[in-house]
Amino acid sequence: MKKRVKLIFPKRSVHMPITYRLAKDFNIAANIIRAQVAPNQVGTLVVELSGDIDQLNDAIDWLEVQDIEVSSASGEIVVDEDLCVHCGLCTGVCPTRALTLDGETYRLTFARSRCIVCEQCVPTCPVQAISTNL
Numbered sequence: 044m045k046k047r048v049k050l051i052f053p054k055r056s057v058h059m060p061i062t063y064r065l066a067k068d069f070n071i072a073a074n075i076i077r078a079q080v081a082p083n084q085v086g087t088l089v090v091e092l093s094g095d096i097d098q099l100n101d102a103i104d105w106l107e108v109q110d111i112e113v114s115s116a117s118g119e120i121v122v123d124e125d126l127c128v129h130c131g132l133c134t135g136v137c138p139t140r141a142l143t144l145d146g147e148t149y150r151l152t153f154a155r156s157r158c159i160v161c162e163q164c165v166p167t168c169p170v171q172a173i174s175t176n177l
Contacts, residue, residue: 050088053085057081061111073090
């Protein structure tokens with residue numbers, strides 16, 4: 044089973060090797076989607092956890108015991124068609140090619156199924172047409 048979650052670490056827990064512990068202690072694979080972690084600051088990690096449902100639940104319980112806030116991260120990238128000027132800047136930073144320019148119309152196309160919600164496109168958009176509801 045796969046589950047995408049957002050983890051919020053208190054300052055004192057940022058140094059913990061969370062993905063290592065999930066793999067070693069619970070046999071859970073953690074694919075890091077986005078991370079904002081720095082010493083002595085609250086950390087945020089969006090991960091896709093994969094493993095047996097019982098082990099996933101045990102791992103989430105363990106995270107909560109460690110004072111790590113766990114919430115569902117079912118958000119996605121949203122492109123506002125009314126604001127988009129189809130400049131293509133976002134296509135250059137999209138690692139999965141979920142954002143591309145149509146070769147004939149030069150209009151932006153978004154393949155939601157390819158998007159991993161890394162959010163690299165959000166700050167790149169000069170008119171703020173791309174956002175996330177995460």
